[in-house]
Amino acid sequence: MHFEKNDLSRKLMRAFPALRSLKVYIFCLMLVIGIVPSIIMRLGILENYEERAVSLRASEVTTQYKIIANHLLNYNYLQDTTSEVINAELEQMSNLYDGRVLIINGNFRIVKDTYAMSEGKTMISEEVIKCFKGESTTRHDRNNGYIEMTIPIVEQVEAGIQEDARVLGVILASVSTDSIVTTMSILNRKALILSVVMGIVILGIVLFFSHILIKPFNRVTQAISEVKDGYTDKAVSVPDYVETEHIVDAFNQLLGRMRVINDSRQEFVANVSHELKTPMTSIKVLADSLNQQPDVPVELYREFMQDITEEIERENNIINDLLALVKMDKTEAELSVSAVDINNLLETTMKRLRPIARKRDVEVVFESMRPVTAEVDEVKMSQIFTNLVENAIKYNKEHGWVKVVLDADHQFFTVDISDSGIGIKEEDCDHIFERFYRVDKSHSREIGGTGLGLAITRSAVLLHRGSIKVSSVEGEGTCFTVKIPLSYIKSGGNS
Ligand SMILES: Nc1ncnc2c1ncn2[C@@H]1O[C@H](COP(=O)(O)OP(=O)(O)OP(=O)(O)O)[C@@H](O)[C@H]1O
Ligand SMILES: [Mg+2]
Known part of the structure; x- marks a missing residue:
């Protein structure tokens, strides 16, 4: 200021x-x-x-x-x-x-x-x-x-x-x-x-x-x-005057925030390295075992090559997600805003995801209260809906359901994505938007997640000056609510 x-x-x-x-x-x-x-x-x-x-x-x-x-x-x-x-x-x-x-x-x-x-x-x-x-x-x-x-x-x-x-x-x-x-x-x-x-x-x-x-x-x-x-990174203390105490308090808070940022940066780098290494290790193990056997049967060779392709695909997905996150972290200049028919966008997204839902026998329903057109970035909005609906299908139960409800008032439109899935524990709800955070790592691995989807989703929502909330009951289901302004709000210079 x-x-x-x-x-x-x-x-x-x-x-x-x-x-x-x-x-x-x-x-x-x-x-x-x-x-x-x-x-x-x-x-x-x-x-x-x-x-x-x-x-x-x-x-x-x-x-x-x-x-x-x-x-x-x-x-x-x-x-x-x-x-x-x-x-x-x-x-x-x-x-x-x-x-x-x-x-x-x-x-x-x-x-x-x-x-x-x-x-x-x-x-x-x-x-x-x-x-x-x-x-x-x-x-x-x-x-x-x-x-x-x-x-x-x-x-x-x-x-x-x-x-x-x-x-x-x-x-x-x-x-x-x-x-x-x-x-x-x-x-x-x-x-x-x-x-x-x-x-x-x-x-x-x-x-x-x-x-x-x-x-x-x-x-x-x-x-x-x-x-x-x-020379030191301890909290500063100069309690001589109330004024110096205020200055020093503000500085210590800033120091604390910088420490948190630094810690999360280190954690992020560690996570990225780990995530990128995992598919590589699998590829190496698969390739080594093929190399060590002199006469590999063609079937086994094919099977291993298929696994290697899947791991490469996984690596590729992680890299793409990371790139998307980095891009989102930059500025909103990346947003290309236009008037988008939200009903249409949701329907297309769900149509794309229905085959996966069908595989898991999950029913996907869309309910629209009114036609909604909003000034948003179509690609990013589609990414938001895809991630949320994909999660609702992925973390669901056999014969479960996913319900998407679109509504709007004169200022915002809201999309509720609820499911009949496994739910999220209350303590985990605070963390699911963090990069690489997965509730049940082994289960998620099996399902094939990297823990970047919700981090990307949240960044995209914030770029649109919207909000995202989650409510969940473990074992019963989860509901994500996204609220986005109908008109794009250009941010003024932060002072
Ligand atoms: N609808 C849901 N029901 C239950 N748990 C969920 C739901 N959505 C997300 N989660 C939990 O939150 C974690 C983080 O989700 P996120 O989408 O960020 O990562 P992911 O789905 O594991 O990987 P990906 O990066 O491929 O999306 C998931 O691993 C999962 O444990
Ligand atoms: Mg996901």
Whole structure:
């Protein structure tokens, strides 16, 4: 059986022959399973770290500036920026966080810039406007490496029983994220080194396991090779996996079948030699005894020559039967199929065999249920009927009968050949279709059989995709049933 692969996988396998190796599959699979999670984990952890570090830094700085915002109010810094305490505080903050601080008053004017570049200028940005409404903002600029925050400078005003908040100004602070980026790159490098080390370890483990996992399959190949090379013919055993056990079981079954075929071939050759030798031995004995007597009477000479002729005839029959069997073993190409009138064929066959039946006083009857025409090989079909009817006559009793019944349905025709003969034991029924098998060798010899008739018959029936069955009661009679398709079934290629 051959399974078609789709085009893409066939092309891939042709381009990369290694893809056809189970070892490579296991290797790749384990590598992916081992390495991919570590890459995903590395990326996930680093990304998460950056987010957390930025938000921590922003909230820390915002808290600090909220305190400074209160100091600004206390020192009235928005009106007068000369306070050294505040200036020092702002300077310290911008140094500490490596950033810049702008203090913007209610008129959007920058009253203080720690870089002293924009003092007196106006600053109106989205964040600043939002902040004047009382909302702090935070923005992380990853590309330029800083975090920008706005913190409102809020004055609490008493309004009756309730307190109200008024935004008098805004602190716009930016802090550098350089230290976070540096930590990130150190972490990244360490994680990369760890990944590489892990990758190497995983690669080693994968190589080791793919080698171990594939080992039983190599053992199967080795065990089969030993049988193939003829070092052993014992059954192979590799029970490591269920899969290897299945392969090995199938192989052992094949081995068993081949042994049976080989045994039957040897038996066949032995049988053929024996069968061909027997008439030869008889001829030699007859010829020798004629040669050894100086004055052989003509009558004896004639009698011996008659015996020799019979033995030659017997030898000839065996050779013809063997040739017929060999031919049948080949292919069905030998079949010449045509529409054959089966009633007519059976009648002709029986007419030919009636003289033998008459000699043994056996009555031969033909019964046809309907006219049957079928697509068969006429010569082979005639051989089937002849062999079966001949057997029914040969293995019959004195004054016995043979009955041939022809019937058909829309698919098959069946021919029953029953007799009132000696019958066949049940255990022999399983063997009578084997070549050279004869139930009672001495009796069959006397009758003149070689044991090839039913083997030929069975082969011819199978060539027509039909079936042959036997049922018999010892001492009472036998019935052979042949079933053949009416239309010839051409066999498709066996896959
Ligand atoms: N109708 C039958 N009744 C009883 N025994 C039979 C019958 N047909 C076959 N047998 C038994 O089966 C054996 C095999 O039959 P088969 O036709 O193959 O060989 P054969 O008749 O001995 O020789 P031949 O090759 O000449 O036909 C016979 O020897 C016989 O013992
Ligand atoms: Mg026979």
